[in-house]
Amino acid sequence: MAAAAPVQVDIVDFKIPTGNNKTLFVCNILPREFEAEVYDCIFKVFSKFGLLYSVRVCRNAAVAEPGYYAIVKFYSALNAGRAQNDTNKQCLFQRVPLKVQMCTKQWSTKVSRENPLPLNSIKCQELANYYLGFNGWCSRIIALQNISGAGGCEENTQELAQPEGKNIKYICIMEVKFINYGKCCRGIGVSEEVDQDTTDPLNFALKLGRAQKAATQKALSDAFQKILLIVLGNGKVSLQWSSEQDETDCFTEEELQTQLEVNDISWSQFEHEGQEEILSDLSFNTETIEGIGT
Template sequence: MALAAGPEVLRFRVPAGRGTALLVWGLEAGPGVEHSVFSAFSEFGLVYSVRIHRNAGVAGPGYYALVKFYSARDASRAQRVCNRQSLFQKSPLKVCICTRQKVFQQQVLALRSYKCKELANYYLGFNGWSSRVVTLQNISGFDLENEELGGLPQRQCLKYLCMVEVTLPHHGICSKGLGVAEAYVENSQDPLEFVTKTGNVQKLAAEKALSGAFQKILLIVLENGKVAVAYESAQEESIDSLSDEELRRLIQVNDLSLEQLNLEDEEESLSDFSFDDEHL
């Protein structure tokens, strides 16, 4: 599938655009096959994921892989070079481009924080960005159900709100994101376990805030490989222009939806895609 010339815009979201995924047929069973596929296709660009599946019964023994890139340009180049090549096994592989992903098209899935870091490091360099925690607030309460019954609460809700700032010094961009995480703990729980769970909730809130900050940053990859950066915020009143002290005074606890931050771990299968079979 030929791609139109010009810059390619990448967002810090789970890649779901046209032409970013490849179907690799003809994999031979063996230890480390997923690692072999990942290593071979990583030569062409940053790979988001590799999923290995066993062939359906009617297709005979063997495996196939779904390889998802962040960049459709990288995926197209990998398909052209790797199709009908043996690569890491004796028999040649068949590689085609998935032209349309049939599911998850209505939802925009944010990348998790470690994937955001991976994408930023690849295109901006390890010194091309930095992050810091602006504020981390305990917004915990007690279990409302027990309170309404008039008894003593049996468990406590640990809930933390975090704000993280991401800075791209070479591009003059500063973006802030909010994250909320919560967990319930029994009041009779061991104090050490309570401290551990508190730390885990704080860490998760910070990770969600970092992901939120990256959502407003666009990577524009030019044909020559150079990368430009743009800022895009959908918020009516951006928090990015406020000082740290103004942000701390402004933050109020609202019913923030967490579903949008927890939708990344989908399972992919062959039935989720359609394919460009021109080269098969």
């Protein structure tokens, strides 16, 4: 009796994908009039294998044959592996075969493999919708509060550095519920804007709105950091807590409001700014590069 095939399992988190096994290098792309045409072709082909984090299209170096190469990043290593196997040495959208290989990468301090940056709120929603469905989760704001006057030495130092401006600082606490799994988690986001023109009420209102919006977006992203998606090869998805749960998930709403009122939470840990990876941080196998144009 033949042994059953091993179950394929992938863990997908709400962070910028950093693994080599999630990034494909696509070369031997023939010249076209516009890069946008190449982007559309690449996106159409590879999005069939799963949700993409990013697609980047670049012209070949001057020393190489005219044409393009692309960097395709998946959230899922399983999807990236399938895409590489099924597209390498296939013509697909042109008359000559593409060369599709896994990337190698030099990790910089901006994007660390050991400490990947969180996805922004838009990417978090896109990822949740793809794996959980549009009706598989929902969010609500528990608190959105002005904390412009809160804090200590850090805020005082900023005020001394910008005597003409007014700091507008908001904190948001948001709850995300995963309807089909009976789970919920909370996130905290802090955002600050500096109003340099204190005499313009319209400018102040715009800065106020931007601070509130950014705080809610960061809170949503922070909440998703506490969840891992366990994706099986057959497409089934389950949820698991990550290691990033904190005390806000244990408080009742009333206790959270009290914490806000007495300023008993350290805001600085929630003020991180996400950074996107830089294309120059990517490197590729020399064997792959040598295949361009052949």
